[in-house]
Amino acid sequence: MKIIYHCFGGSHSSVTAAALHLRILNRNQVPTTEDLMKIPYYDKTNDTDFGSIRFMGTDELGNDIYVLGKKSLGNRFSSILMGVAEILGKQDDLIVVNCMGLVNWSMKLGGFTSRRLGLVALGRPVVIWGTRRAFNQLVNLVEITRVKAIRKNRESQVSCL
């Protein structure tokens, strides 16, 4: 199973969600700045990364976890990717998760300042503050996704039998 977390830049909320999924971050503890900066791709992407599906790791159940920045394509992008998977006959092998709903104003402002304007020293503390505020909601989203993945894996195993 492939799980793709996506957000505007593929740099903050989706990357944090993927790190939670992979247990890089402890779900019971709000991460520190150091914890967040240790995550691959966290606040480190540039314009060429838009649209790239980047591998983050494999979870303990064998699901491959990816992140993606899709600019302002919105929730429609989930439908687009799932629709493409469907015509390839692989819809049971894919879960697409939109993280945009959990992006707060601090993350938007900090992310824009750090990534788009290149003012890292100014934007990074703001986006980190925003990520810490959105952390519990991200934990929730990831746990729901993990359950979905387990169910989907079971369903595809049953249909194989």
Added chain:
Amino acid sequence: MNILFIGTTGIHHTLIAAHLFLDHLNEQDYDDLEFWGDWAKEELGSPLFVGHDEMGNKVYVLGVGWDVLMAQKSIEQLDKLLNNDLPDLIVKPVFIKRERVLLFLHRLGRRKKLNQLVQSLITNLLKWEFITIQKQVERFREGVRFV
């Protein structure tokens, strides 16, 4: 193999390109095309099946919004991911010269009251763009023969 024509919208110029590719379009009369101006289908966000070509490939159209090339990149990468680097999909982006005008009209057309007016404006706009679309399809057809 699947062939996917993508563009800012999937129910206008992209649809014309797909039908030209399938040799289904003889005249510039678009109103009878399946999915033509079908905003409800477009909103679903899934590829729309148009038909099979002479090689048996399935041909689809899809509207992806303003950043067509970024969407192409994601879709091609997804195809590789899901098919273990053995792609089963050819993605062909379709462009017109008045892309911004089309996108503006397309967004306007979501309002039911304006839908009919917008639809006829888009039809006329794409009649001017027909040669541009035709050229892209011809070039693509040449390329596909070697795949």
